Amino acid sequence: MMKHELEKQLEELEKKGIDRRNFFKLLAAAGILTTFGTEKVKAFSSNAKGKIVIIGGGAAGISMAARLLSWLDEPDITLIDPSDRQFYQPGFTLIASGVYQPDEVWKNQEDCMPKGVKWIKDSVAGVDPVWNQITTVNNGKIPYDFLVLTPGLQINWEKVEGITHDTLGVGNANSIYDFEGAQKTWKALQEFAKTGGRGLYTDTYTKHKCGGAPKKICLLTDDYTRKQDTRDKVKLDYFTASHELYDIPYFTKRLLEIYDERNIPINLNVRLKGVDTATKQAHFEKIEKKGDEKIVTPFVKDYDFLHFTPPMSAPDFVRESGLGWTEGKLAAEAWVMVDKNTLVHQKYSNIVSLGDVAGIPTSKTSAAIRKQVPIAAKNLISLMEGKEPAEKYNGYAACPIVTDYGHVLLCEFDYDKNPDISFPFTMIDTSKEQWLAWLLKVYMLKPMYFYGMLNGYA
Numbered sequence: 001m002m003k004h005e006l007e008k009q010l011e012e013l014e015k016k017g018i019d020r021r022n023f024f025k026l027l028a029a030a031g032i033l034t035t036f037g038t039e040k041v042k043a044f045s046s047n048a049k050g051k052i053v054i055i056g057g058g059a060a061g062i063s064m065a066a067r068l069l070s071w072l073d074e075p076d077i078t079l080i081d082p083s084d085r086q087f088y089q090p091g092f093t094l095i096a097s098g099v100y101q102p103d104e105v106w107k108n109q110e111d112c113m114p115k116g117v118k119w120i121k122d123s124v125a126g127v128d129p130v131w132n133q134i135t136t137v138n139n140g141k142i143p144y145d146f147l148v149l150t151p152g153l154q155i156n157w158e159k160v161e162g163i164t165h166d167t168l169g170v171g172n173a174n175s176i177y178d179f180e181g182a183q184k185t186w187k188a189l190q191e192f193a194k195t196g197g198r199g200l201y202t203d204t205y206t207k208h209k210c211g212g213a214p215k216k217i218c219l220l221t222d223d224y225t226r227k228q229d230t231r232d233k234v235k236l237d238y239f240t241a242s243h244e245l246y247d248i249p250y251f252t253k254r255l256l257e258i259y260d261e262r263n264i265p266i267n268l269n270v271r272l273k274g275v276d277t278a279t280k281q282a283h284f285e286k287i288e289k290k291g292d293e294k295i296v297t298p299f300v301k302d303y304d305f306l307h308f309t310p311p312m313s314a315p316d317f318v319r320e321s322g323l324g325w326t327e328g329k330l331a332a333e334a335w336v337m338v339d340k341n342t343l344v345h346q347k348y349s350n351i352v353s354l355g356d357v358a359g360i361p362t363s364k365t366s367a368a369i370r371k372q373v374p375i376a377a378k379n380l381i382s383l384m385e386g387k388e389p390a391e392k393y394n395g396y397a398a399c400p401i402v403t404d405y406g407h408v409l410l411c412e413f414d415y416d417k418n419p420d421i422s423f424p425f426t427m428i429d430t431s432k433e434q435w436l437a438w439l440l441k442v443y444m445l446k447p448m449y450f451y452g453m454l455n456g457y458a
Helices: 002-015 020-030 059-071 089-096 179-195 213-227 249-261 316-320 366-384 435-451
Strands: 052-055 077-080 085-087 106-108 118-120 124-128 133-136 141-143 146-149 197-202 234-239 270-276 281-290 293-302 305-307 351-353 397-404 407-413
Touching: 052 059, 059 077, 059 366, 085 089, 089 179, 089 213, 089 397, 089 435, 124 316, 146 366, 179 197, 179 213, 179 305, 197 213, 197 293, 213 234, 213 305, 213 397, 249 397, 249 407, 351 366, 366 397, 397 435, 407 435
Parallel strands: 052 077, 052 146, 077 118, 146 351, 197 234, 197 305
Antiparallel strands: 085 106, 124 133, 133 141, 270 281, 281 293, 397 407
8 A cells, every 4th residue: 555655646747847767866866765655663662561542543643653553562542532434634835836636645534543543433532640541422431540631732713703614615705624614725825816806814812723824825835826827916914923033043044035925914013803804804913012002903904805824722631630730821722731841740640642742842743743742752752661661752843834835944853943955955044945855745745644654664
């Protein structure tokens, strides 16, 4: 199956005039080929015992299950997740820009579930971390000795006034943070390129998955309209709730240059308050500080095409179970209170948490999860053995910001916001957009996700 998927990707490359022999050389240099046709790396073996329950069957949960199955001699793993399908969510941007077809980004969840895991297809209503038990919606209470908390995050659509999940696409208000929403975005983007008008793009004031996504769809709209020879018919504006476009200095300079070259104004310290889909008006608040005083200035913008990023948080049960931060910048959205290095809960030492729900100061991306999984798994096994967790996560995350159809600004960084570049990209200038990064993004990361990462490959 893995070879079949890789062959399909190579055929797509050849259609675009890219020689597969040269592409294989690039893959070999990147160390990517080692994820195909290899056995799982058995880093070590442990005879530690205990009932492990994993909440969440996304990238983090299934990858953790696969690793633990490989490393424990007698694993006892239960995974709770209600999903029918496993989505490769980084592909939503590529659906919304016409690069992927919708059926290319998902597989049946049962086909992704590691053999040897007991899968309870249910939702979690609460966790009692004192009595070590989970309450499910349909299967009652489930006890655990050790808990892996990986439920992903909650998208709070209703916190944008006038918007619900069911209204996505209505009044041309679109969002790629949803499978159906990404498909509607592509349809709307094509029509917008024909008719022209004003396009508005927003991020949000909370931490959110794939912080680069709103930037990507904005830049892809610009490039798509240029390819259709209609760029002069559209005006694009980008609104960010932050005080800067991007907070990783090594990459920010080029990103600012791109927006300037494309004639896309950047509006800082602006939140999207609501959307009137009937009149196609976006309601904003500009928030400024003068000393200790906060000044809020509301304003309204007409639009013809809107892409917005909804506020996000930890799932409600995380907050209600007392597992989230209660103070500091991560408290408002109740992100899980874990040590940023060990990924162990700071109050309950038999809980580890990683992925989007984790309250750590780095981006919420699948690349970050890939680095977190072996650290969290090894530290969990140490706890099961009665030892202190010794593995440390440095905050690595990657955000491939697609700048046009053919180039990606591959942003890799750590907790200190310093570049943390992977080989072979160390040999090129990653402070600028690169064709090689586009090949990685479009052709290789998806099969690596489904056939490498989810299967516990190193």
